Amino acid sequence: MDKHAKIYVAGHRGLVGSAIVRRLEREGYTNLVYRTSKELDLTDKIQVDHFFEQQKIDYVFLAAAKVGGIVANNEYPADFIRDNLLIQTNVIDAAYRNNVTKLLFLGSTCIYPKLAPQPLKEEYLLTGLLEPTNEPYAIAKIAGIKMCESYNRQYGTKYISVMPTNLYGENDNFDLHTSHVLPALIRKFHEAKENKQPFVEVWGTGTPKREFLYSDDLADACVYLMDNYEGNEIVNIGVGEDIEIGQLAHLVKETVGYNGEIQFDTSKPDGTPRKLVDVTKLNSLGWKASTSLEEGLKKAYQWFLDNAVQKVNS
Ligand SMILES: NC(=O)C1=CN([C@@H]2O[C@H](COP(=O)(O)OP(=O)(O)OC[C@H]3O[C@@H](n4cnc5c(N)ncnc54)[C@H](OP(=O)(O)O)[C@@H]3O)[C@@H](O)[C@H]2O)C=CC1
Numbered sequence: 001m002d003k004h005a006k007i008y009v010a011g012h013r014g015l016v017g018s019a020i021v022r023r024l025e026r027e028g029y030t031n032l033v034y035r036t037s038k039e040l041d042l043t044d045k046i047q048v049d050h051f052f053e054q055q056k057i058d059y060v061f062l063a064a065a066k067v068g069g070i071v072a073n074n075e076y077p078a079d080f081i082r083d084n085l086l087i088q089t090n091v092i093d094a095a096y097r098n099n100v101t102k103l104l105f106l107g108s109t110c111i112y113p114k115l116a117p118q119p120l121k122e123e124y125l126l127t128g129l130l131e132p133t134n135e136p137y138a139i140a141k142i143a144g145i146k147m148c149e150s151y152n153r154q155y156g157t158k159y160i161s162v163m164p165t166n167l168y169g170e171n172d173n174f175d176l177h178t179s180h181v182l183p184a185l186i187r188k189f190h191e192a193k194e195n196k197q198p199f200v201e202v203w204g205t206g207t208p209k210r211e212f213l214y215s216d217d218l219a220d221a222c223v224y225l226m227d228n229y230e231g232n233e234i235v236n237i238g239v240g241e242d243i244e245i246g247q248l249a250h251l252v253k254e255t256v257g258y259n260g261e262i263q264f265d266t267s268k269p270d271g272t273p274r275k276l277v278d279v280t281k282l283n284s285l286g287w288k289a290s291t292s293l294e295e296g297l298k299k300a301y302q303w304f305l306d307n308a309v310q311k312v313n314s
């Protein structure tokens with residue numbers, strides 16, 4: 001991308017979008033444009049078309065979405081499928097109608113079948129039933145993948161779709177009901193330590209396995225792929241190793257310095273047993289993750305202490 005190209009980061013305040021903005025600014029891209037959801041509701045086609053007509057955008061990082069953990073997905077299926085279909089459909093179509101040079105769509109590893117062989121290869125998409133707890137969201141993401149591919153085939157656009165594994169880092173969501181596991185455990189262990197609680201409750205059995213990629217690494221991969229990848233095939237983005245939720249809980253416990261017990265609430269869903277991504281294609285394109293879980297966890301906890309503690313307590 002030319003350093004003066006106009007780059008729109010949709011979802012710039014989120015975990016992923018804010019990391020992409022930091023990465024682009026660090027690399028000297030000066031012509032960034034972004035809007036909050038209050039300024040520009042991407043579920044509203046009229047607002048989106050007007051924005052794209054006005055702005056003459058060259059590149060789009062589509063990191064705006066309705067996002068949440070396993071319980072949020074399970075409780076608000078209509079919100080997850082509707083908002084994500086609307087956001088991605090409006091942005092991808094407006095990008096085409098306004099001659100955007102290239103667009104990167106963020107999918108998720110939840111698009112793969114619940115019981116697909118591990119590690120997950122890109123070709124496993126649509127080869128089996130999805131995990132029920134997040135099927136509506138996954139269907140929306142699969143529709144986004146197919147929309148990018150279809151516009152490329154029919155209109156000759158250059159829209160790429162990337163499938164990140166579970167992410168964490170700065171500007172994460174620490175709400176205990178709607179967040180993902182890693183930020184939730186950071187907050188739970190921190191508050192248990194501060195309030196001298198005897199135990200911390202971890203959802204599910206603790207036996208599922210998850211892979212965790214630090215958000216700054218993901219942002220680096222997205223900028224790298226925007227410059228170095230074209231094609232209709234999806235690209236997994238991950239670290240290539242995973243951890244049991246129970247072990248993750250012990251790692252967060254140590255990082256936070258909490259000395260109480262861990263209890264498992266098996267009334268909460270486990271979700272898919274494992275979703276480790278195969279990163280062969282990503283590595284062959286020339287990119288590898290660099291932040292270890294231990295290192296990333298320390299950074300995420302420090303960010304939480306410096307930025308999120310007062311907010312979540314208010
Ligand atoms: N977090 C994770 O573990 C993973 C995330 N992903 C994908 O990465 C992308 C970003 O996720 P993440 O950064 O975690 O999500 P966040 O919830 O942190 O950020 C989502 C962003 O989307 C914006 N947004 C939501 N609804 C609208 C709307 N109607 N109009 C305009 N903007 C809207 C929000 O803007 P505002 O703040 O202004 O309201 C927010 O900044 C998503 O596509 C997600 O599916 C993929 C794999 C894992």
Ligand SMILES: C[C@H]1O[C@H](OP(=O)(O)OP(=O)(O)OC[C@H]2O[C@@H](n3cnc4c(=O)[nH]c(N)nc43)[C@H](O)[C@@H]2O)[C@@H](O)[C@@H](O)C1=O
Nearest residue numbers: 068069070108110134179180181184202203204269270271
């Ligand atoms: C990124 C990915 O994220 C989601 O899928 P998920 O990975 O299953 O989501 P999760 O991070 O919420 O849970 C992972 C595991 O962790 C366990 N768990 C323990 N204790 C807590 C806890 O306190 N909170 C949460 N949220 N989970 C907990 C939880 O029971 C589960 O076994 C979907 O959005 C999906 O669509 C998607 O794309």
